[in-house]
Amino acid sequence: MATDFAALLHRFLTTHLAGLRGCSPHTIASYRDTFKLLIVFFRDDRSIPPEKLTLNHLDATAITEFLNWLQTSRHNSASTRNQRLAAISSFHRWMQTQDPTRMARCQDILAIPAKRQPQPAVNHLTVEQTRRLLAQPDRTTRPGRRDATLLATLYDTAARVQELADLTVRDIRLQPPALAAVTGKGDKTRHVPLTDNTTTLLRAYLAEHHLDQPGRDDHPVFFNQHRNKLSRGGITWIIRK
Known part of the structure; x- marks a missing residue:
């Protein structure tokens, strides 16, 4: 029989995140990875195997030790x-509505502060540096x-590499306003405006x-020799070379 933690975690990842909140697969994968690490922590650091891990093991002290780990x-x-x-x-905020008897413990965990981190200075390219790039x-x-x-597209849109x-062909509008x-x-x-120069290049x-032909709307704009979309590593290599 599944433990209370296993049952609630399954509902949280499937019914709540994927169903009710409509989170993206990337978000759900990130949440899933967090709990995989938490389970490993309890197994390796506290000698509690996954099949015996319950909600009673989750408190502010344990979570803080996990974060330090x-x-x-x-x-x-x-x-x-x-x-x-x-x-x-997020899990414990949701759990308050599922088991109100655990609200106090959940709120202790919700009170754990995020760790402050230095904010790196953002260096901007000058107009001349951008022109040379x-x-x-x-x-x-x-x-x-x-x-x-x-x-040019990266510069105009300030998009993340991913x-x-x-970007697919349907995401690009070349008619004014581009x-x-x-x-x-x-x-x-x-929706990000494109400059005349970038519009001309695109x-x-x-x-x-031949991506301006009918039926190409779902084709990636930037692709490799196999006509698959460029990976993040591929784009990073282009930027750095």
């Missing part, structure tokens, strides 16, 4: 620690024209690869 034993950053805490807090690709070659278009990788529909975390889409690039 992430940083000391697994060498996680403060940012990763805070992400794990956010997932655990965008001029780097060799536009006499097909890969160079792709790279020039990719960099957001750029996920824009890109960029979908980010939580499947939230923002129009030529899509035509060169």
